[in-house]
Amino acid sequence: MSALRDVLTAxxxxxxxxxxxxxxxxxxxxxxxxxxxxxxxxxxxxxRETGDAExxxxxxxxxxxxxxxxxxxxxxxxxxxxTTAPHCHHLLNQG
Amino acid sequence: xxxxxxxxxxxxxxxxxxxxxIALAGNPNAGxxxxxxxxxxSHQHVGNxxxxxxxxxxxxLTAGGKDIAIVDLPGTYSLTAFSMEExxxxxxxxxxxxxxxxxxxxxxxxxxxLYLVIQLIETGLPxxxxxxxxxxxxxxxxxxxxxxxxxxxxxxxxxxxVGYRQHGLDKLRRAIEPVISTRTTSKIITHFDPVIETExxxxxxxxxxxxxxxxxxxxxxxxxxxxxxxTIFERVRHNTPMVEAAxxxxxxxxxTTGDEPDTWIADGRYGFIESIAxxxxxxxxxxxxxxxxxxxxxxxxxxxxxxxxxxFMWLVxxxxxxxxxxxxxxxxxxxxxxxxxxxxxxxxLLGLSGSWIEALLVDGIIAGVGGVLVFVxxxxxxxxxxxxxxxxxxxxxxxxxMDRFMSALGLHGxxxxxxxVGFGCTVPAIYATRxxxxxxxxxxxxxxxxxxxxxxxxxVYMIFGAAFFGSASGNLVFAxxxxxxxxAILTSLVMTRLIYRDKPVPPFVMELPPYRVPNARTVAxxxxxRSMAFIRKAGTIILIASIIIWLLMAIPLTGGGFxxxxxxQSAFGTLSKxxxxxxxxxxxxxxxxxxxxxxxxxxKEVIISTLTQTYVGAEQSTEPTGTNxxxxxxxxxxxxxxxxxxTLQAVVNIVPRxxxxxxxxxxxxxxxVSVDASGSDDARLETALSRNFTPLSALAFNxxxxxYVPCMSATAAMRHEFGxxxxxxxxxxxxxxxxxxxxxxxxxxxxx
Numbered sequence: 001m002s003a004l005r006d007v008l009t010a011x012x013x014x015x016x017x018x019x020x021x022x023x024x025x026x027x028x029x030x031x032x033x034x035x036x037x038x039x040x041x042x043x044x045x046x047x048r049e050t051g052d053a054e055x056x057x058x059x060x061x062x063x064x065x066x067x068x069x070x071x072x073x074x075x076x077x078x079x080x081x082x083t084t085a086p087h088c089h090h091l092l093n094q095g
Numbered sequence: 096x097x098x099x100x101x102x103x104x105x106x107x108x109x110x111x112x113x114x115x116x117i118a119l120a121g122n123p124n125a126g127x128x129x130x131x132x133x134x135x136x137s138h139q140h141v142g143n144x145x146x147x148x149x150x151x152x153x154x155x156l157t158a159g160g161k162d163i164a165i166v167d168l169p170g171t172y173s174l175t176a177f178s179m180e181e182x183x184x185x186x187x188x189x190x191x192x193x194x195x196x197x198x199x200x201x202x203x204x205x206x207x208x209l210y211l212v213i214q215l216i217e218t219g220l221p222x223x224x225x226x227x228x229x230x231x232x233x234x235x236x237x238x239x240x241x242x243x244x245x246x247x248x249x250x251x252x253x254x255x256x257v258g259y260r261q262h263g264l265d266k267l268r269r270a271i272e273p274v275i276s277t278r279t280t281s282k283i284i285t286h287f288d289p290v291i292e293t294e295x296x297x298x299x300x301x302x303x304x305x306x307x308x309x310x311x312x313x314x315x316x317x318x319x320x321x322x323x324x325x326t327i328f329e330r331v332r333h334n335t336p337m338v339e340a341a342x343x344x345x346x347x348x349x350x351t352t353g354d355e356p357d358t359w360i361a362d363g364r365y366g367f368i369e370s371i372a373x374x375x376x377x378x379x380x381x382x383x384x385x386x387x388x389x390x391x392x393x394x395x396x397x398x399x400x401x402x403x404x405x406x407f408m409w410l411v412x413x414x415x416x417x418x419x420x421x422x423x424x425x426x427x428x429x430x431x432x433x434x435x436x437x438x439x440x441x442x443x444l445l446g447l448s449g450s451w452i453e454a455l456l457v458d459g460i461i462a463g464v465g466g467v468l469v470f471v472x473x474x475x476x477x478x479x480x481x482x483x484x485x486x487x488x489x490x491x492x493x494x495x496x497m498d499r500f501m502s503a504l505g506l507h508g509x510x511x512x513x514x515x516v517g518f519g520c521t522v523p524a525i526y527a528t529r530x531x532x533x534x535x536x537x538x539x540x541x542x543x544x545x546x547x548x549x550x551x552x553x554x555v556y557m558i559f560g561a562a563f564f565g566s567a568s569g570n571l572v573f574a575x576x577x578x579x580x581x582x583a584i585l586t587s588l589v590m591t592r593l594i595y596r597d598k599p600v601p602p603f604v605m606e607l608p609p610y611r612v613p614n615a616r617t618v619a620x621x622x623x624x625r626s627m628a629f630i631r632k633a634g635t636i637i638l639i640a641s642i643i644i645w646l647l648m649a650i651p652l653t654g655g656g657f658x659x660x661x662x663x664q665s666a667f668g669t670l671s672k673x674x675x676x677x678x679x680x681x682x683x684x685x686x687x688x689x690x691x692x693x694x695x696x697x698x699k700e701v702i703i704s705t706l707t708q709t710y711v712g713a714e715q716s717t718e719p720t721g722t723n724x725x726x727x728x729x730x731x732x733x734x735x736x737x738x739x740x741x742t743l744q745a746v747v748n749i750v751p752r753x754x755x756x757x758x759x760x761x762x763x764x765x766x767x768v769s770v771d772a773s774g775s776d777d778a779r780l781e782t783a784l785s786r787n788f789t790p791l792s793a794l795a796f797n798x799x800x801x802x803y804v805p806c807m808s809a810t811a812a813m814r815h816e817f818g819x820x821x822x823x824x825x826x827x828x829x830x831x832x833x834x835x836x837x838x839x840x841x842x843x844x845x846x847x
Binding site: 032 | 204361368485491502608628
């Protein structure tokens with residue numbers, strides 16, 4: 001097992017936040033390929049994707065809360081004992 | 096036994112009834128549509144894929160004397176079964192059996208695109224590769240050897256193309272004819288790990304002996320079974336021994352290696368891509384470092400990242416405080432001048448002059464709502480600055496830098512993005528914690544979000560800043576925001592070290608969007624929507640609160656009559672006095688400021704309404720100063736022009752103020768015009784504040800407002816998300832922290 005496993009290992013061994021671009025440089029792979037690899041692990045339930053802020057309707061804004069920022073995607077390791085549903089949101093939006 | 100769906104096409108695989116069909120496949124944004132249009136010209140037919148809402152385009156191409164239908168498949172990154180587009184593309188390839196596939200590949204991003212190409216070749220169909228966007232790849236210094244790529248892909252034709260310039264398309268057309276005539280395919284494309292290859296061969300033996308599966312590539316089908324693809328298992332369920340063998344193989348591989356077969360297979364493909372890329376792609380070293388990367392080396396620097404973020408914040412609040420001030424004064428002048436005068440005239444016209452209705456309108460509604468609405472330019476400036484940071488891509492870096500900083504302190508450093516939302520409004524910040532999967536992380540982050548200074552608190556800082564700090568009011572605003580972040584970090588420290596100490600901080604990877612010049616339309620929409628939310632609030636919650644406060648101030652409790660009572664003896668004054676001693680150690684133990692803190696629970700802007708009604712109303716009742724419509728209108732226009740000049744002056748002065756931060760440097764600021772706004776409500780409020788507060792008690796008051804219980808909407812959101820228990824903890828904690836901090840500021844400040 002090589003590159004794909006390296007990505008998961010990098011998640012496990014990281015001591016703090018790291019940008020996707022920086023991790024791609026560390027692993028010597030292109031950022032888009034790294035993104036695909038991360039999504040593979042997301043589908044496998046080893047990594048979860050977060051970042052789409054849910055809105056609230058308390059201020060009555062028809063078009064949704066204007067204060068919600070367009071948050072960048074974030075990927076984090078699923079810890080032992082945690083469960084996560086396979087996350088296909090991103091892939092479903094890619095088509 | 097159910098019959099498997101036939102994979103033999105019974106006629107042409109196109110609706111144009113042509114003898115030959117070529118599928119056009121590729122990643123999204125690889126230029127597939129451009130190639131399709133260039134190949135088919137005007138001979139196109141657009142419909143939908145059967146039973147789907149996804150558009151299906153077909154066109155006619157004549158090549159080598161043959162009429163060929165080109166079917167444009169949906170853009171996909173792979174041929175797994177995770178999206179409708181992937182399923183459509185895959186089903187067409189394996190059921191309709193096109194005569195060949197043209198894989199449109201983005202040459203600037205070859206590695207990623209090759210993952211799909213490999214899967215296309217695995218289907219057993221002849222594949223022609225259109226190496227598109229090869230001009231852009233060249234411009235970026237990326238050199239791809241098409242001949243070497245062809246060799247690596249078992250002599251599949253590789254044709255460099257530039258779709259939008261129609262370059263390479265004749266060569267592509269010429270490549271089609273021999274491929275569809277001979278149906279040249281590759282039997283094996285990727286050699287997987289032996290543990291997988293052994294099982295592939297075992298399953299191929301089953302497939303080769305099953306006549307119902309004769310139309311499939313046995314290797315492709317075996318790979319799909321090992322990938323545990325349920326849609327493929329459904330297709331082969333008639334062959335029970337093979338299904339059982341496949342399930343057993345999956346189980347065995349997983350048990351013996353610790354990884355499921357699909358992981359081994361994906362890894363094999365990536366390994367193959369890596370081996371191709373090494374021999375085929377050449378990149379100059381410096382081209383691998385984009386402008387975004389270069390900027391990130393500075394802006395997300397491990398040491399300088401946080402100071403740079405703080406500098407940008409300082410700049411934002413300098414901009415907010417100084418650039419908005421002239422328009423703030425202008426609106427204030429219009430509201431307390433002509434608008435109030437016109438209201439008096441209207442009341443006189445209706446025969447209500449001197450009535451309590453006039454007092455409610457002028458001293459309650461106009462003073463309360465108008466007193467808040469004058470801050471629209473301030474909020475507009477803040478939202479403009481934040482929108483620029485968001486749309487340029489910097490805000491994501493700010494969150495990343497702060498998360499890393501918090502993580503380095505051993506804190507829950509993966510929550511700063513929801514906290515940044517709190518700079519706008521605490522309510523969505525609390526709901527934004529839903530992006531965190533772990534419930535404890537959510538609770539902590541929501542707790543911290545209440546310390547992020549929301550837009551509603553900004554008018555309070557501004558009015559106190561103007562009253563006590565003059566042109567340095569931007570520094571007060573910056574200090575308040577910074578204090579909020581500091582208290583959030585300290586709170587996180589307490590929670591992480593004392594309450595949730597066994598909980599490790601999980602690392603994460605964040606996608607940083609590329610930097611870009613902010614889009615004017617996006618920024619305009621964002622600023623408009625956020626400013627409108629503020630204005631809507633003024634027309635609803637603040638309006639109601641202003642009326643209630645006026646009523647409470649008009650109702651006598653210890654003497655006087657309705658609307659004829661000393662403010663101190665009114666219901667509002669009497670009730671406020673009860674809690675006033677609590678705040679005496681913090682330096683603001685008068686009933687006016689205490690009452691404002693209570694009403695501030697409704698919405699933080701109401702603090703301004705209350706202070707205006709209590710301080711300004713107590714000092715001087717608003718009286719008409721003239722009702723000449725023409726004079727008033729001329730004055731509004733004149734003061735607007737003056738405000739615009741002053742705004743330009745303030746924009747220009749950001750430069751010397753920034754440069755003057757350097758020790759020993761002192762550049763004079765521009766001073767084109769000066770105005771006297773002393774007659775306005777806000778100016779009168781500033782004067783009243785300067786009489787009733789000292790700079791130290793004003794600072795303590797602002798610190799309290801920053802940190803104390805957020806508004807009722809935010810408190811309700813906290814209860815909704817985390818229950819009443821957590822809400823009460825947050826209410827108690829924020830009040831205690833706010834009181835303690837305000838007392839410390841006042842008492843320690845008094846000793847200095």
